[in-house]
Amino acid sequence: MQQLSIGFVGTGRIARALISGLVNDPANRICGYDKDPDAIAAVVKQFGIEGTSSAAEVARDARIIILAVKPYQIGEVVEELRPHLTTGHLLISVAAGITSEFIRQHSIDAMRVIRVMPNTPAFTGQGMTALSKGIMATQEDIALATTMFSAIGRVAVLDERLMDAATAVSGSGPAYMFSLIASIAEGGRQCGLSMQDAILLSAQTMLGAATMVLNGEKTPEELIREVTTPGGTTEAGLKQMDAHHVRQAMIETVKAAAARSNELKQ
Numbered sequence: 010m011q012q013l014s015i016g017f018v019g020t021g022r023i024a025r026a027l028i029s030g031l032v033n034d035p036a037n038r039i040c041g042y043d044k045d046p047d048a049i050a051a052v053v054k055q056f057g058i059e060g061t062s063s064a065a066e067v068a069r070d071a072r073i074i075i076l077a078v079k080p081y082q083i084g085e086v087v088e089e090l091r092p093h094l095t096t097g098h099l100l101i102s103v104a105a106g107i108t109s110e111f112i113r114q115h116s117i118d119a120m121r122v123i124r125v126m127p128n129t130p131a132f133t134g135q136g137m138t139a140l141s142k143g144i145m146a147t148q149e150d151i152a153l154a155t156t157m158f159s160a161i162g163r164v165a166v167l168d169e170r171l172m173d174a175a176t177a178v179s180g181s182g183p184a185y186m187f188s189l190i191a192s193i194a195e196g197g198r199q200c201g202l203s204m205q206d207a208i209l210l211s212a213q214t215m216l217g218a219a220t221m222v223l224n225g226e227k228t229p230e231e232l233i234r235e236v237t238t239p240g241g242t243t244e245a246g247l248k249q250m251d252a253h254h255v256r257q258a259m260i261e262t263v264k265a266a267a268a269r270s271n272e273l274k275q
């Protein structure tokens with residue numbers, strides 16, 4: 010069994026979601042550093058990873074370094090890491106908008122960089138990660154990252170120019186899904202259900218509907234037709250969705266998030 014040494018710089022919300030899945034593989038040896046002592050103490054306590062006291066220590070202890078800080082903090086973290094980086098390292102960035110070229114140019118010329126966009130359902134093993142190869146990264150690096158991120162859900166390998174779109178659909182997507190679940194549940198509550206029952210009915214329905222789509226036998230449009238009886242309840246509901254331009258609103262939601270990811274580009 011090949012041991013993988015993985016180090017996180019930044020152990021906030023998305024890092025915790027990734028660590029929660031990666032710790033299950035005994036082949037992974039995980040360490041982390043966060044400039045907030047409470048953040049690193051929390052992950053050490055929760056997941057039993059090794060805490061370190063600087064980014065330099067992460068570079069010393071890990072071959073794979075995951076940059077999990079806010080986009081505007083990536084520059085300072087790469088500067089801090091640079092003197093400690095070698096061609097033996099692989100840098101993986103989860104930051105929205107930040108290009109692999111920005112990271113390579115601010116680290117070392119031969120740096121192998123992979124840009125990924127995971128999402129918080131990684132906590133349940135049902136994450137979706139899009140990943141793309143920087144110019145110096147190899148197919149072996151992509152294969153390694155694919156295996157790593159498969160521990161927390163599904164993986165799609167994309168050309169980097171599509172990462173803004175992936176960020177908008179699956180990176181930010183859980184927030185839209187939570188919003189839809191909450192809105193449908195609120196409708197149920199207004200029709201007499203308790204909020205607890207309404208959330209259960211709404212969330213389990215989203216899970217079941219998503220599973221049917223992923224089974225891949227039918228398109229979402231075909232599945233809509235199968236639920237909808239002419240003159241029945243679904244048709245009455247869908248008419249309201251159309252009247253309130255819900256589909257168009259969701260399209261515009263994704264386009265706005267992709268545009269913002271593009272604005273964060275460095």
Ligand SMILES: NC(=O)C1=CN([C@@H]2O[C@H](COP(=O)(O)OP(=O)(O)OC[C@H]3O[C@@H](n4cnc5c(N)ncnc54)[C@H](O)[C@@H]3O)[C@@H](O)[C@H]2O)C=CC1
Pocket residue numbers: 018019020021022023024042043044045048064077078079080082085086103104105126127128129180181
């Ligand atoms: N939250 C999400 O659902 C997703 C977030 N991302 C990306 O992940 C990155 C992190 O986001 P979150 O985890 O949500 O943020 P967060 O604020 O929860 O975590 C960031 C962590 O980085 C630490 N940090 C900041 N500067 C540092 C430094 N110089 N050295 C070491 N640690 C430092 C902070 O103390 C904090 O604990 C962002 O770039 C975001 O675009 C990507 C996919 C999904």
Ligand SMILES: O=C(O)[C@@H]1CCC=N1
Pocket residue numbers: 105176180181
């Ligand atoms: O909202 C954000 O910018 C990050 C990136 C994707 C999910 N959260």
